[in-house]
Amino acid sequence: MVQKKTPQYKQIENELLNQIRLGYYKKEDLIPTEMELAEKYNVSRVTIRKALDKLVNLGLLRRVSGVGTFVQEQVTKEKFPQLMGFTEEIINMGLTPHTNVSAFQVLSASINIARILKLNEGDPIYYFKRERYANEDLFLLETSYMSVDQNPEMSIQILKGSKYQYFEKVRGEKISYNEHTVTAIHPSTETAKLFRISEDTPIIKVANITHLENGNILDYTEQIHNSQKFQLHYIKQ
CATH class of the missing domain: 3.40.1410.10 (Chorismate lyase-like)
Known part of the structure; x- marks a missing residue:
């Protein structure tokens, strides 16, 4: 069976989700603009908007008209025991x-x-x-x-x-x-x-x-x- 490649918007969505999990972005942080994210990931703003839409729908991000997109909630994290080097x-x-x-x-x-x-x-x-x-x-x-x-x-x-x-x-x-x-x-x-x-x-x-x-x-x-x-x-x- 041929595996389907994960869409770009989904990969970006997962990347942003993990950054929120790690505390790279915290609650009430303003994340980069759609244009800045599009340049960072070398994709269109439409792709970025689609990635952000899912996180907004999950309640993790919120858009403020004329201002930008903020982190709405943190993600629960679990600590793992030490890994072998x-x-x-x-x-x-x-x-x-x-x-x-x-x-x-x-x-x-x-x-x-x-x-x-x-x-x-x-x-x-x-x-x-x-x-x-x-x-x-x-x-x-x-x-x-x-x-x-x-x-x-x-x-x-x-x-x-x-x-x-x-x-x-x-x-x-x-x-x-x-x-x-x-x-x-x-x-x-x-x-x-x-x-x-x-x-x-x-x-x-x-x-x-x-x-x-x-x-x-x-x-x-x-x-x-x-x-x-x-x-x-x-x-x-």
Whole structure:
């Protein structure tokens, strides 16, 4: 059976829904305009309007004429126990993990990212992208944000290894739990090429917030899984 590609408006609807779940957008926040969203996702305003219509009908967004679209309600969230780190999981599978850090820079935190990391707007944050391999196969694409003030020693060398192991074994800071939302998506043209799959192949995107036992947020990471090779797996306790 040929699987139908998820419509663009539905993918955008799911993306916005997950951003509300994570607290990227909070109640009474004004979300970007239809034009701004159309430019961001490279679609028509009609497609954006269709995505927003469903969230308005669900009572999660409300439109104010002449002003914009606001978040009306938050979405109930569930916390999940800690996931095994990628490096540990790949080793347990009998494969050899490898990480390439393709971007690493310091930025000023936007209000949305600052909320997730429990920082102030404008605080310095690390922005980094990692490509996670098992043997020669690309399994994960990661984009992460992390506080600079709380982690001044962070480096590309550290990020080439296991982030979880570094925090728990080197810094002695235990990870309490992960909070994540999962969205089924179809890959962009670039992602499809990297994963060597068709753009019609369903994959998953995981937005993950890692909480430390000391109450700090370790990081906020968006992962795109090459689901043909690497499935999300966790155990609820």
